[in-house]
Amino acid sequence: MRWRHFAAVLWIGALLSALALLGLRLASGVTLESNILALLPRQERDPTVQHASDQLAAGMSRQFAILVQTGSQERTITIAKQLSAALLRAGVVAHIDSSVDPDAQRRIGAALFPHRAGLLSEADRNALLSGDGESLKSRALGMMFGLGGFGDPKLLARDPFFLLPNYLLALPSGQSRLSVEDGVLIGHNAGKTFSLISGTLNGPPYALDFQKRFNQSYGVIVAQLKQQVPDLTLLRSGAIFYAHDAAQEALNETSIIGAVSLLGTLALIFTVFGGLRPIILDSFAVGAGIGCAFLGTLLIFGQVHVLALLFGVSLIGISVDYSLQYFCEYFDSEAPDSVARLRRVLPGLAIGLTTTLIGYCTLLLAPFPGLRQVATFSLIGLTVSCLTVIICYPLFDRNVGPRSRSFFVRLADVHWRFWESKVLLPLRVLLIVSLCGVALWGSTKLTTDDDVHHFQTMSAELRNEEAALLRLTGSSAAMQFVLVHAPSENLVLEAEEHLSSPLAALKKSGAIDDYVALSQFVPSPARQKQNRALNEERLVKPYLAGYLEEIGYTGAIEYPQNDNIMHVSDLPKTGPYALVRLLNIPAGLEAMNIIQLRGVNDAGAVRAAVADVPGLRFISLADDWTALFAKYRIYALSLLALSVALMYPLLAWRYGFVRALRVLAPSLLAVLLTPMITAALAVPFTFFNAMALVLVLSVGVDYSVFCAETIGNRKPVTALGIMLAAAGTLMAFGMLALSQVFAVHAFGMTMLVGILIAYLFAPLAGHAAARKVMS
Amino acid sequence: MRSCVASFRLAWVISCFAFAGLPALAASAPQSVTSNQMLRGHFSQERQMTGFAKPLKSEGSFALLPGRGLIWRNEKPFVNTTVISSGGIVQLAGTQETMRLNATRVPGLAQLYLVLSAALSGETAPLKKSFAVERNESPSGWEVSLKPLNPALQAQIKMLVLKGDRYVESVEIDRASGDSDHITFSAHSVTKPELTAEESAVLAAAAK
Numbered sequence: 001m002r003w004r005h006f007a008a009v010l011w012i013g014a015l016l017s018a019l020a021l022l023g024l025r026l027a028s029g030v031t032l033e034s035n036i037l038a039l040l041p042r043q044e045r046d047p048t049v050q051h052a053s054d055q056l057a058a059g060m061s062r063q064f065a066i067l068v069q070t071g072s073q074e075r076t077i078t079i080a081k082q083l084s085a086a087l088l089r090a091g092v093v094a095h096i097d098s099s100v101d102p103d104a105q106r107r108i109g110a111a112l113f114p115h116r117a118g119l120l121s122e123a124d125r126n127a128l129l130s131g132d133g134e135s136l137k138s139r140a141l142g143m144m145f146g147l148g149g150f151g152d153p154k155l156l157a158r159d160p161f162f163l164l165p166n167y168l169l170a171l172p173s174g175q176s177r178l179s180v181e182d183g184v185l186i187g188h189n190a191g192k193t194f195s196l197i198s199g200t201l202n203g204p205p206y207a208l209d210f211q212k213r214f215n216q217s218y219g220v221i222v223a224q225l226k227q228q229v230p231d232l233t234l235l236r237s238g239a240i241f242y243a244h245d246a247a248q249e250a251l252n253e254t255s256i257i258g259a260v261s262l263l264g265t266l267a268l269i270f271t272v273f274g275g276l277r278p279i280i281l282d283s284f285a286v287g288a289g290i291g292c293a294f295l296g297t298l299l300i301f302g303q304v305h306v307l308a309l310l311f312g313v314s315l316i317g318i319s320v321d322y323s324l325q326y327f328c329e330y331f332d333s334e335a336p337d338s339v340a341r342l343r344r345v346l347p348g349l350a351i352g353l354t355t356t357l358i359g360y361c362t363l364l365l366a367p368f369p370g371l372r373q374v375a376t377f378s379l380i381g382l383t384v385s386c387l388t389v390i391i392c393y394p395l396f397d398r399n400v401g402p403r404s405r406s407f408f409v410r411l412a413d414v415h416w417r418f419w420e421s422k423v424l425l426p427l428r429v430l431l432i433v434s435l436c437g438v439a440l441w442g443s444t445k446l447t448t449d450d451d452v453h454h455f456q457t458m459s460a461e462l463r464n465e466e467a468a469l470l471r472l473t474g475s476s477a478a479m480q481f482v483l484v485h486a487p488s489e490n491l492v493l494e495a496e497e498h499l500s501s502p503l504a505a506l507k508k509s510g511a512i513d514d515y516v517a518l519s520q521f522v523p524s525p526a527r528q529k530q531n532r533a534l535n536e537e538r539l540v541k542p543y544l545a546g547y548l549e550e551i552g553y554t555g556a557i558e559y560p561q562n563d564n565i566m567h568v569s570d571l572p573k574t575g576p577y578a579l580v581r582l583l584n585i586p587a588g589l590e591a592m593n594i595i596q597l598r599g600v601n602d603a604g605a606v607r608a609a610v611a612d613v614p615g616l617r618f619i620s621l622a623d624d625w626t627a628l629f630a631k632y633r634i635y636a637l638s639l640l641a642l643s644v645a646l647m648y649p650l651l652a653w654r655y656g657f658v659r660a661l662r663v664l665a666p667s668l669l670a671v672l673l674t675p676m677i678t679a680a681l682a683v684p685f686t687f688f689n690a691m692a693l694v695l696v697l698s699v700g701v702d703y704s705v706f707c708a709e710t711i712g713n714r715k716p717v718t719a720l721g722i723m724l725a726a727a728g729t730l731m732a733f734g735m736l737a738l739s740q741v742f743a744v745h746a747f748g749m750t751m752l753v754g755i756l757i758a759y760l761f762a763p764l765a766g767h768a769a770a771r772k773v774m775s
Numbered sequence: 776m777r778s779c780v781a782s783f784r785l786a787w788v789i790s791c792f793a794f795a796g797l798p799a800l801a802a803s804a805p806q807s808v809t810s811n812q813m814l815r816g817h818f819s820q821e822r823q824m825t826g827f828a829k830p831l832k833s834e835g836s837f838a839l840l841p842g843r844g845l846i847w848r849n850e851k852p853f854v855n856t857t858v859i860s861s862g863g864i865v866q867l868a869g870t871q872e873t874m875r876l877n878a879t880r881v882p883g884l885a886q887l888y889l890v891l892s893a894a895l896s897g898e899t900a901p902l903k904k905s906f907a908v909e910r911n912e913s914p915s916g917w918e919v920s921l922k923p924l925n926p927a928l929q930a931q932i933k934m935l936v937l938k939g940d941r942y943v944e945s946v947e948i949d950r951a952s953g954d955s956d957h958i959t960f961s962a963h964s965v966t967k968p969e970l971t972a973e974e975s976a977v978l979a980a981a982a983k
Contacts, residue, residue, distance in 0.1 A: 135868070135871075135873060138853070138855065138868055138873065139866065139868075139873040139874055141853060141855075142849070142855045142857070142866050142868075142873060142874070143866075143874070144822075144831060145820075145822075145831055145833040145849060145852070145853075146833075146847075146849065146855075146857055146866065153824040153825065153826055153827070153952075153954065154952070156826075157826070166874070169875075169876065550852065551827065551831055552827045552828040552829045552831065553826060553827050553828075554826065554827065554828050555826035555827075
């Protein structure tokens, strides 16, 4: 007996230190990752694409846009300025990129000014290439002599042909439908005036504390503005709003599910077993499990994804299975004390735990970081729970002697008799036939759905706001781009320049609406040198003297003589062109740029255009993810087969080859029928359904194993055990089916139907161990 | 670059006053141009700038169509055409576009075109928003001086002086840098909106 005490003390000591560690970790702040897209698999086959997507996503996630709309232009402009200033004051915004104040323009001009000798707009460059320097001279003359005089004499001295202003004017602009008024971007729609405010956040949008701070400040500011201008409407776009929304939703659901699961399970235990001690013991086992799981996940991954938390909370429903099996022994007449009780259920617990662990381990194989977290969380939680039952219960459970068969045991027995009684055979046949009927009907309605947009928890409200915002401003959500890869920055810009004529052709044919490339802002060094030479040979040498004479300028000309090549790092960091810098992806020693495509109407044409060129790839993120989800949906089914293959040897060792199949039968039946039955309920089959089936198999096998291990008098007791276990599991996972998150909902529905079927058919396995009796 | 922006705004202001009737300001009856008429005339511009041996002189004709735009046709020392409309400013050599400035890209252009329309209908309120207005009237005509209120514009322009009788006859621009521009108008005539083929082509090219 002493070693049992020793083990228990050791275990409790370990649990307490884990608790202390958890407390410390929580105190220092926990990052709850709420970005569903962080669940997506790493594209191992193409790390460059993955890197580019990650960087782009990280950069873009810090952007936000707000559209303010009132009935009058003046009010709109005032509100826009107030909102920008207030956001900056609150410290949640690093800078506002949409303000086009004279400062912003001066900054751009100043940034490019030293490099002006190498900068030529596309049109000017083509004119010089075709030997038409005359037209540039005429234009400059027109500017000097024209109405009111556009040409500024000070600029003349430094840029006699005004090439830099023309270069700046030719740069692509962000919003096609907006104009600038009083330093603010505005547009008109249906008699109202709106203004776009966009900028960069001052913190990580997926960190909960920053989210809270931002949304608080935003709420206060908006309330104040609405008081000032009652007819003010706002549209929002940006990861900060979605992230907050998603995190809120997930946390709400977690707390609800957690609360209901816990209370429900405790109520169940109290009702059936009576007394406070079972409740305390159960809470202890489950609590230890979840606490250690949270700590373990935090230590291993550094952060916890809210989905892992959500699934983890539903662990309450599964880990209680072990406690329940133990407590049901209260009704076993042959178990006089706690140690005996444990001895009777130990084989069942051990095998049940192992099969469940096998199921979760296969989840670890899936290359989805989010699912690995879920698997780790569950593995640790279940193991700790089970071990707590095994190590601690015998010592703390003072309940002596069996109790009389309660009503519940008799109720559970009905379930077992259903399968054993010869009289009820027609009923059994009816059950199987009707289930198969529903399944057959459902199989005709079976659809698959891999659209990644379902897995983004954007509330309908936010989605509509974003759509309206994009429509009004004429911008598009950029999720398609061409990745350009080259050994150095210079070469990558040159590669982009080679693409300019195919891209122009695509634009002309309507395959794309527009594109934005870094090389449009920063020509490659080779091109800058060429521009310089063109300037010198075809413009300055033939025409400068004559031009200056015509306008009668006698002063000096200061044109940069040395090669002052402009680099990407020379672009200003704030202001309207700040986002252009995002097109450059830091990639170690190599260089990677993104050419952002707007309005891709014919993806096939774009793919064809870049197909044969090395270093170029057309990326369409949404399509790629959808294809990926489809692939992994099929992959998940092979994981299922793997689970079965891994469980079988263990079961065969215990029950013999043939009877092991009987033990597996209920779960296998569940796995086969569930997709079709859920299809009948209009739930499409997705990757998450497939993953849920893996869990259905492992949890379902638990019930079969418990039934297989029981014999004689203990049958009703075991039946009660699995009835309560199924009730707890259904309660926990069933609630997931109510989730707003599509992925979680699909998962929950599959678990609901699958567990139900596995439970109903579990006693079928009971006959397996009939002759292989425990020693 | 910034000076270019201010210069464009200036061009607008000038055209706005060149052709504004300003009925409320003048003792003599000034002519205003309605939307089913057009105004034609000659101009002569002299730009005085530091660093230049002599002032830059240009001459030509203009045609104003309220609601559609202003066609400014330079004839001496070389031929080119500028079209100013609510969409922006376009410079053309023949029908070939040499420079285009969209109102959406350059701040102030759209607003100033609105000021132009407002002035044509006789409303001076929009002008008072951007300028401090001072007027003198005499038997031979009127004189209006405008000083910009906007600091960005103040940095470029010190003052605008307009003189006229029935129509605006001269515009003088004093810039902050010490340079000045002097434009005189003559041979005004208000007619039905009949455009020459060239003018129609140019307006069409500018509208694209």
